[in-house]
Amino acid sequence: MIPVSEPLLGGKELEYVTDCIKTGWISSAGKYISDFESGWSAYCGKKYGIAVSNGTNALDVAVHCLGLRPGDEVIMPSFTIISCALAVVNNGGNPVLVDNDPNIWTMDVGQVAEKITSKTKAIMPVHIYGHPVDMDPILDLAEDHHLAIIEDAAEAHGAEYYSRSNKTDSWKRCGSFGTMSCFSFYANKLITTGEGGMVLTDDEALAKKARAYRDLCFQPHRRFYHDQLGNQYRLTNMQAALGVAQMERIDDIIAKKQWMAQEYTKLLQKVEKIQLPAEKPWARSVYWMYAVVLSDACGMDNTECAKRLYEKGVDTRPFFIGMHEQPVFHKMGLFINEKYPVAERIARHGFYLPSGLTITREQIDLVSNAVCEVLGP
Ligand SMILES: Cc1ncc(COP(=O)(O)O)c(C=O)c1O
Structure with a gap:
């Protein structure tokens, strides 16, 4: 049987994971986490990377950071994985759908404008099967209506889009467009950590919020005293070691x-x-x-x-x-x-x-x- 997908772990994966085991850095602290976060965010053209346990949780973190109020709306394609709608529903919002493009199967960007209401808080473009969404119309709508963009790039590591927005004509990588951008590093993805994900952003305050949320909102100065509820979405150093080795190739x-x-x-x-x-x-x-x-x-x-x-x-x-x-x-x-x-x-x-x-x-x-x-x- 020819399988649909098999990971290729032919680089320094074994060496880096062995290093974690030999040095005892096997939990979510350790140098591979920060190397993976800074390496992947730089590759995608974003300032901050927050590694999490999978792509579904990356979307949850991103939507959480929007601070939705009950009934707030996020526009997304109908044709996508359930993780997108789940993140919105779990954070008290309503997913609002548009159809997909018949040729490239990503969201039909021409249908987004008519779905914007006073409750819309964000647009969630999802790059499908490695092909980018037509981002410029989304960027323009987001700017005109003051909406956030949650970019789901879980299937599009390294894919590029020729953007003319802000009058800069250039190829840009998927993951560089979102207010918050999300990746999955599941075993069938172009870059894998077995299970894993990451949220990218240029916004320091959002990065801080996302980091706190993935780690139970422990407080730096009084660890077990909480004024916010978080989640346990940490990636391990061993998983990040895989990611660093993969990124090199x-x-x-x-x-x-x-x-x-x-x-x-x-x-x-x-x-x-x-x-x-x-x-x-x-x-x-x-x-x-x-x-x-x-x-x-x-x-x-x-x-x-x-x-x-x-x-x-x-x-x-x-x-x-x-x-x-x-x-x-x-x-x-x-x-x-x-x-x-x-x-x-x-x-x-x-x-x-x-x-x-x-x-x-x-x-x-x-x-x-x-x-x-x-x-x-
Ligand atoms: C478009 C998209 N978003 C999000 C996810 C969720 O990622 P994960 O499986 O790592 O939770 C996937 C998974 O394949 C996906 O295809």
Whole structure:
């Protein structure tokens, strides 16, 4: 079976983790934590990095720092992971949804303006499968309406967006746009710490708030006396050691993903029944996953297609199911009767192919042949 993803731990991971064990620095104190925080924030063009235990908690920290009041709204795409909506709901707010773009599957930025109300506090763009959101319209709306941006870059380490905002024409990395930006370092991500996450910001006060929140709001001068409630979201030094070793190879990691995408595209472009991942002229995708969408004419949904590919030794994963189709939110009275046609279609027809960093030329050929056999040229 060709797996969907396998981590590549081929650099100094073992050396750095061994160092933690030999020196006894195995908890959330230690030099790898600060090296990882400063290294990753600098790479993304942000001043402060706050490492946390996973990407879901990174989003929770970021939304917490907004200080939402009950009923405050955060605009996000329907098609995303539940972590985005969860962070808002858990902090007393209401997620407000927009549909997704039919070509790049990120939020449809053209729908955001009409969703802004007096209760809107933030916009949460989510870069999907390694392709950036069209950020300039979001940056403009945020500025005009005094909104925060919580950028979810969990799937887009090192991806770049050509921004013309503030009249600076330049390529900028995902994670550099948010008031607070969030990453996941789960084992299938471009940079992994096994489980892990980080919040980035340029704002010193927000960084301080985030650091306190991830560490139970202990007070520097009177540790066990609390005037705020926090959470225990700390990353360990051993996990950060993995992250530091991974970061050293980020250029090779991105190059491998882009090579993989190029090869798949060459082999699959003749398959009429699938839509391949697009790359906008203003984007440099890192192809976290090589994702495809079955055409309506194909007569098969992603479950059936996944089953047939599995029988041929190819593992796949289905796309997210939109937030407006989640029974748990309906039970809370959210998104009732809301319709987002693109999110609904790609949830049923989208899936991604084996895309791990260990993938070989031979595996790409095998996967592509299996896709051609199942779907025809
Ligand atoms: C877009 C997005 N945001 C957030 C997360 C949550 O990250 P984690 O699994 O580390 O909690 C993920 C996880 O894959 C994700 O894809």
